[in-house]
Amino acid sequence: KRTKRAKKGTKPCSLTDKEMTVSQLGLGYVSDEVILFRYCSGKCVASRRNYDLALAKLKGQRLLTRENMDRARHSPCCRPTAYEEITFLDNRSQYHTIQEVSALKCACV
Amino acid sequence: MRLYLCGFLLLLLDDLSVCVSSSSSSSSSSSSSPSPDFVDCIRASEECNLSPQCSSRYRIMRQCLVGKDWNSMLANKECQAALEVLQETALVECRCKRGMKKELQCLQNYWSIHMGLSEGEDFYEASPYEPLPPVRLTDAVRLASIISSMNTGSGKAQSHCSDPSGTCNQCLDATKACNLNDNCKRQRSNYISTCTRSECNRKRCHKALRQFLERVQSQYSFGLLFCSCQDQGCAERRRQTIVPTCAYEDKQKPNCLQLRKTCRLDPFCRSRLADFHTHCQMSDDSISTCPNDDYQACLTAYTGLIGTDMTPNYEDANHTDFSISPWCSCRNSGNQEEECEKFLRDFRENTCLRNAIQAFGTDITKTTASTNPEAARSNPTANPNITKLEYDENGLKCSPVKGFICAEEEDSIGTEEKPEWSPSNWSIGLKLRTEAWMLSLLFAVGNAAL
Numbered sequence: 001k002r003t004k005r006a007k008k009g010t011k012p013c014s015l016t017d018k019e020m021t022v023s024q025l026g027l028g029y030v031s032d033e034v035i036l037f038r039y040c041s042g043k044c045v046a047s048r049r050n051y052d053l054a055l056a057k058l059k060g061q062r063l064l065t066r067e068n069m070d071r072a073r074h075s076p077c078c079r080p081t082a083y084e085e086i087t088f089l090d091n092r093s094q095y096h097t098i099q100e101v102s103a104l105k106c107a108c109v
Numbered sequence: 110m111r112l113y114l115c116g117f118l119l120l121l122l123d124d125l126s127v128c129v130s131s132s133s134s135s136s137s138s139s140s141s142s143p144s145p146d147f148v149d150c151i152r153a154s155e156e157c158n159l160s161p162q163c164s165s166r167y168r169i170m171r172q173c174l175v176g177k178d179w180n181s182m183l184a185n186k187e188c189q190a191a192l193e194v195l196q197e198t199a200l201v202e203c204r205c206k207r208g209m210k211k212e213l214q215c216l217q218n219y220w221s222i223h224m225g226l227s228e229g230e231d232f233y234e235a236s237p238y239e240p241l242p243p244v245r246l247t248d249a250v251r252l253a254s255i256i257s258s259m260n261t262g263s264g265k266a267q268s269h270c271s272d273p274s275g276t277c278n279q280c281l282d283a284t285k286a287c288n289l290n291d292n293c294k295r296q297r298s299n300y301i302s303t304c305t306r307s308e309c310n311r312k313r314c315h316k317a318l319r320q321f322l323e324r325v326q327s328q329y330s331f332g333l334l335f336c337s338c339q340d341q342g343c344a345e346r347r348r349q350t351i352v353p354t355c356a357y358e359d360k361q362k363p364n365c366l367q368l369r370k371t372c373r374l375d376p377f378c379r380s381r382l383a384d385f386h387t388h389c390q391m392s393d394d395s396i397s398t399c400p401n402d403d404y405q406a407c408l409t410a411y412t413g414l415i416g417t418d419m420t421p422n423y424e425d426a427n428h429t430d431f432s433i434s435p436w437c438s439c440r441n442s443g444n445q446e447e448e449c450e451k452f453l454r455d456f457r458e459n460t461c462l463r464n465a466i467q468a469f470g471t472d473i474t475k476t477t478a479s480t481n482p483e484a485a486r487s488n489p490t491a492n493p494n495i496t497k498l499e500y501d502e503n504g505l506k507c508s509p510v511k512g513f514i515c516a517e518e519e520d521s522i523g524t525e526e527k528p529e530w531s532p533s534n535w536s537i538g539l540k541l542r543t544e545a546w547m548l549s550l551l552f553a554v555g556n557a558a559l
Contacts, residue, residue, distance in 0.1 A: 032281055034285035036289055085302075095349075097301070
C-alpha cells in the first residue's frame with residue numbers, strides 16, 4: 001500500500017530551474033541574456049507536524065469560523081530559505097545586479 | 110551516406126594520428142610533464158638557501174640589484190663573482206606556473222636573478238612562465254568530436270547560432286553558457302559586482318578579474334572574451350566583458366612607454382607582459398604569424414594581461430574589424446616615438462593575436478552550427494576511453510592538461526571561407542606530414558562528396 005502511494009506521490013519540495021531571459025523575469029530590466037532561474041516546488045506532506053494535523057482536523061470539523069479557516073494553512077509551504085543574486089548586462093550595455101531573485105535552497109516552512 | 114563516410118574517416122584519422130604522435134614525440138602529448146623539466150623558482154631559491162655558498166651569493170646578488178643599473182653592477186667585482194656562481198645553479202633555469210600557489214613570490218624570485226641577466230631595458234623580455242604544452246591537431250580533432258556530440262546530444266547546450274532563421278550573437282551565447290555553469294556564473298557575478306560599485310576601486314576590480322580568469326575554465330572565459338560578432342550590439346557586449354569603465358579606462362591616457370615602465374616595476378605585470386610578448390610576437394616564419402602556430406598560447410598570454418596595469422581591451426564596438434590596445438597612446442613620446450609605436454603595434458596591428466582571436470570565434474560557429482547527428486553519434490562510441498575521461502562534469506569538461514582546446518575545429522566540410530584555419534596551415538604548424546596527408550585526404554573526400 002505504502003509503496004504504491006510512494007510511487008504515485010509527487011516529488012518532495014526541492015529546487016527546480018528554468019532557463020529564461022532577464023526580460024522574461026518581468027522586473028523591468030531589458031536584457032536578452034539567458035539566465036538560470038531557480039525556484040522551489042514540490043509537496044511538503046512528509047514534513048507535516050502535529051500542528052498541521054490538528055489544524056486540518058479542526059477545519060474538517062468546522063470548529064473554526066469561516067474567516068479564520070480561509071487563512072489557516074494546514075500544510076507547510078515549499079519556499080526558498082536562501083536566495084541568490086543575478087548579475088547581467090542589459091541591452092543598453094549597463095551592468096545590473098538584482099539581489100535575492102533566484103532561489104538557492106528550499107525547505108518546507 | 111556522405112556524412113557517415115566523413116565520420117568514419119575522422120575516426121580513422123584520429124586513431125592513426127594518435128599512433129603517430131605517441132611514437133614520434135612522447136613529450137608533447139603527455140603534457141603533465143613538459144619536455145624540459147623546470148624547477149619552480151620558489152623551490153630553486155629554497156635549494157639555494159640550503160647551500161651556504163649559494164645562499165650568500167644570492168644575497169649579495171639581490172643587494173647588487175637594488176637601485177643600480179646593469180653597468181654599475183657589473184663594475185662591482187663582488188657582484189660579478191656572485192652572478193657567475195649563481196649561473197651554475199638551478200636558479201637560472203627556474204620558471205613559474207600560471208596561477209600557481211605563491212605565484213607572486215615565485216616571480217619575484219625569478220626577476221631577482223633575471224634582472225641581472227638581461228639588460229633591464231630590453232624591448233622584449235623572456236617569459237618567466239613554463240611553456241604551455243603545444244596544442245596539436247590530434248587533440249583538436251578528438252575534442253571536436255566530443256564537443257559536437259555534446260552540442261547535438263543534449264539540447265541544453267544548443268545555441269541559437271545553429272538556428273539559421275534567428276540572428277546569431279555569439280557573445281550572448283557565451284554569456285548564456287557561463288550563466289548555466291555555476292562556477293562561471295558565480296565568478297562572473299563576483300567581478301562584475303566588484304567592478305561596478307559606485308566608486309570604482311581599480312585594484313580590487315583587477316583582482317576580481319584575475320580571479321575570474323584563473324578559476325573559470327577557459328572554454329567559458331575565452332568564449333566571453335573572443336566571441337566573434339556580426340553586429341554592433343554583440344561587439345559592444347564583447348567590449349564590455351571586462352567592465353572597461355573601471356578595469357580599463359582612466360581619466361587620462363598615459364604614454365605607452367610610461368605605462369610599460371609602471372608595469373615593469375610590478376613583477377606580476379612584468380611577467381605577464383613578457384609572456385604576452387613571447388607567445389603573441391609576430392613572426393614571418395609561420396603562416397599564422399604566431400610562434401609555433403600556437404594560437405592557444407597567444408590567447409592565454411593575452412588573457413594573462415587582463416587585471417594588470419597593462420590590461421588590454423577592444424578599443425571600440427566595431428563589429429567588422431576590431432582593434433585591441435592597452436589604455437595608452439604614443440603622445441608625448443619625445444625621441445622615443447618609434448619605440449612607442451613599435452610597442453603599441455604589438456597590440457593594435459598584431460596579426461598573430463588577430464588571427465588567434467578570429468580562429469577562436471570561427472571555431473565556435475562551426476561547432477555550434479553542427480547539426481550532424483550521424484557523426485556525433487558515431488564518434489563517442491568509437492573513442493570510449495576518451496569520452497569517459499573527458500566527458501564527465503556538465504556534459505563537457507575541458508581537459509585541464511591540454512588547456513582549453515574546448516572549442517576546436519569540428520566540421521571539416523566547408524572550411525574554405527576562412528583561409529587562416531585551412532588544413533595546409535595546420536600541417537605546417539604541426540609539422541607532422543602524416544597527419545597533413547591524412548587531413549588533405551579527408552578534405553579531398555569531403556569536397557568530392559559535396
